Amino acid sequence: MPRCSGNTNSRPYSHNLNTDYSHDAVARLGYAVVENVLNADDVAKLIDSFDDAPAHNAVRRKSAIYGVRNLLEINVAVREIACDERIRNLVAPMLGAGAFATRAILFDKVPGANWSLGWHQDSVISVREPSDVAGFRAWSQKAGVWQVQPPAEVLGGMLTVRIHLDDCGESNGPLRVLPGSHRFGWLDDEIEDWKARVQQIVCTVSRGGVVLMNPILLHASSPAEYPAHRRVVHIEYACAELPGGLEWNQRVAPSND
Numbered sequence: 001m002p003r004c005s006g007n008t009n010s011r012p013y014s015h016n017l018n019t020d021y022s023h024d025a026v027a028r029l030g031y032a033v034v035e036n037v038l039n040a041d042d043v044a045k046l047i048d049s050f051d052d053a054p055a056h057n058a059v060r061r062k063s064a065i066y067g068v069r070n071l072l073e074i075n076v077a078v079r080e081i082a083c084d085e086r087i088r089n090l091v092a093p094m095l096g097a098g099a100f101a102t103r104a105i106l107f108d109k110v111p112g113a114n115w116s117l118g119w120h121q122d123s124v125i126s127v128r129e130p131s132d133v134a135g136f137r138a139w140s141q142k143a144g145v146w147q148v149q150p151p152a153e154v155l156g157g158m159l160t161v162r163i164h165l166d167d168c169g170e171s172n173g174p175l176r177v178l179p180g181s182h183r184f185g186w187l188d189d190e191i192e193d194w195k196a197r198v199q200q201i202v203c204t205v206s207r208g209g210v211v212l213m214n215p216i217l218l219h220a221s222s223p224a225e226y227p228a229h230r231r232v233v234h235i236e237y238a239c240a241e242l243p244g245g246l247e248w249n250q251r252v253a254p255s256n257d
């Protein structure tokens with residue numbers, strides 16, 4: 001489960017987006033917005049790949065699909081885009097050329113599934129098999145895949161790439177982030193202080209654009225005011241081995257795909 005706090009923030013929003021995806025900028029701020037990464041054909045191909053989403057337990061439906069887990073396992077187009085040079089060129093400054101994709105999820109907001117999430121850090125990774133390794137806790141299985149909360153340094157050493165398949169303006173539930181909050185490990189009681197002190201950034205981004213995010217950056221997501229589609233392919237990349245014989249559930253990269 002994400003580590004969550006309430007949805008309010010006493011500081012006003014800012015649209016002063018960081019667009020610098022260099023190592024220094026993303027290491028300092030924990031995110032970057034990069035427009036025009038994929039073209040219309042790439043986006044259409046990804047959207048088509050979801051139209052025939054299988055009746056699989058990785059698909060969560062309300063009135064329409066709003067979340068599909070385990071995309072690296074079930075969706076060839078997502079596997080391909082995870083290896084695409086344009087995406088890997090965004091990952092390389094942070095994680096190096098040896099980075100691999102470990103998990104991918106589709107998020108959508110539509111009428112009837114217009115969800116929100118309070119301030120939280122992403123807190124789990126997917127691994128092949130459970131094992132009693134110090135610092136790894138809260139084991140669970142989701143859609144047949146083992147999930148575990150690792151030490152904060154493991155997720156803090158990863159990078160999430162969020163590929164936008166629809167224009168995401170202020171009114172359709174954009175991601176909001178608290179820059180710099182990823183540098184302090186797991187945050188619980190401190191979340192209120194971060195909300196009070198730091199101006200939240202609204203990550204508006206156009207179709208084909210990408211948000212890079214450190215998984216333990218504090219982030220939140222509001223319901224869309226006018227829900228239409230807000231499809232985001234969320235891909236998590238890592239570059240390090242896990243301790244104690246634990247193995248990443250997936251490691252998708254051009255050389256081993």
Ligand SMILES: O=C(O)CCC(=O)C(=O)O
Nearest residue numbers: 107117122174175221232
């Ligand atoms: O897609 C969003 O707006 C938020 C998703 C999220 O918070 C998460 O991946 O933990």
